[in-house]
Amino acid sequence: MSPIRTARTPVLDIAWQAHGPEDGRSDGPPVVLLHGFPYSPRGYDAVVPLLVAAGRRVIVPWLRGYGPTRFLRGDTPRSGQQAALGQDLRDLLDALAIPRAVLAGYDWGGRAACIVAALWPERCAGLVTCTGYNIQDIAAAVHPAAPEQEHRHWYQYYFHTERGRAGLAANRAGIARLLWRLWSPDWAFDDATFAASAADFDNPDFVEVVIQSYRHRFGYAAGDPALEAVEAALARQPRIRVPAIAPHGETDGVGPVGGSAGHARFFTGAYERRVIPKVGHNPPQEAPAAFARCILDLPAG
Template sequence: MLRKTIRTDVLDVAYEEHGPADGAPVILLHGFPYDVRAYDEVAPALAADGSRVLVPYLRGYGPTRFLSPETPRSGEQAALAYDLLQLMDALGIRRAALAGYDWGGRAACIVSALWPERVRCLVSCTGYNLQNIAASVDPAPAAAEHRLWYQYYFNTERGRAGLAKNRRDVCRLLWSLWSPEWKFDDATFEATAASFDNPDFVDVVIQSYRHRYGYVNGDPALEPLEARLAEQPTITVPTINLHGAADGVGPASDRDGQSEKFTGGYERRMLPRIGHNVPQEAPAETVAALRDLMKGIPQ
């Protein structure tokens, strides 16, 4: 594994690279509040197959840095997708297999929906991950609303202060609530928690959770992309949805109502006892999903 950095137009993106430089590209994307360590058992297995595996730190995490203090510290969905596309362009990657969950899954879903020619196949944990901001004002049943306490917390100045002061405490609690059957230890958490010390972490996180409800404006440069996402485009690339049956954020229902959002081949795989952090909790299943997709799709 090599730690590298590549410059895009707004970021120095830090990423880890596994496998041969001429292998078929696979990009693995982490979520909030996690980092590249989620793929420590996934990336080497895919690299052993001959793939070139890239695991970037998202904006606001780990060693990834903004180039200019003037760039909005936005965590909106368009920013995450833009960063992924820019990363692929900077590395000269024409087409890649994508896998992601949470924020990273959102970036992967958006690129798959809007630039399908760049995506070989997609593994998306929990499935269709594009935000419908226009509909975000509609309240959900109480059983769903209470799981989003952290989002409402972050929409207050007390929440911003709390995340800044107690970021490890907040994030560790979220790990426990979202993956109730995952018995991670202190060392596992601390290996990731260092990424939350990024100087832009708090600003990016707070903006993300405020923007998704329409309470703050996004980056003006990304408004055209957000307009396209408001149309809730379908995903036309072959996709496997890995859904943890014990996901404490979005519990899996017996009925999958997302199939109409995928028109290029779609399969949902339920993972018993697995929570929100699918790649780290279920690395073998994550590797298997990518292998199953890639074996039937030319590079």
């Protein structure tokens, strides 16, 4: 396994792993693979060799609140809001002196990738974003969804309570394992596969980052003041003009496949939506070849 390295940004020491040819010898821009909640970089273990075999340089970081990634200061808000995820990704590209990369992710990672692609398109050579356009419309979060979707979001409402905070602190692995099963009903993952990712939930900031994320997106928690300008830009639901492919698992248990059917309106560049049969919320682990193919099929740029 590639050694874990650390990149210092203004806010974090971001842990990351690199694979494939060194910069300058890669067959195309570097690829940054971004995990979601409640997952980890181990979700890309079967994707990375496919990209390396195609000659690509691959960077896989741990998001804030996961694994070895750490905040530099005790007084920095432990925010999981979308602006924080996007800013962290941009800061990582700066810290690694990567002017431009292909960004690919799902769940929280897909959101970070969409944010950089939308706000700083010069840094994004192409985008793979599971379930389509992942930038939150927080202003619209006051409107109830269909009952079936509200039911799927039970964990978010649970995290809005102090009971939910305590529950996540006491049962983070149990909650994550339940969500894996509910969100990917056709994925028969084994104990070792889950344990490899669950180890990354023991980060000391995991609970606070997760709780703030799910409260902020519904307007129940304040954001980090340092990120107000980024959040204001995201409130305008910016369009994405870089080439993009949006894989969506056919049996996704948190974001039904029909949810991304109309997302082409958010993309002004080349855009393709791909439905992956018998795959749920975690395409990189459930269908690594299909996910890697999306990255390799992006138009050269």
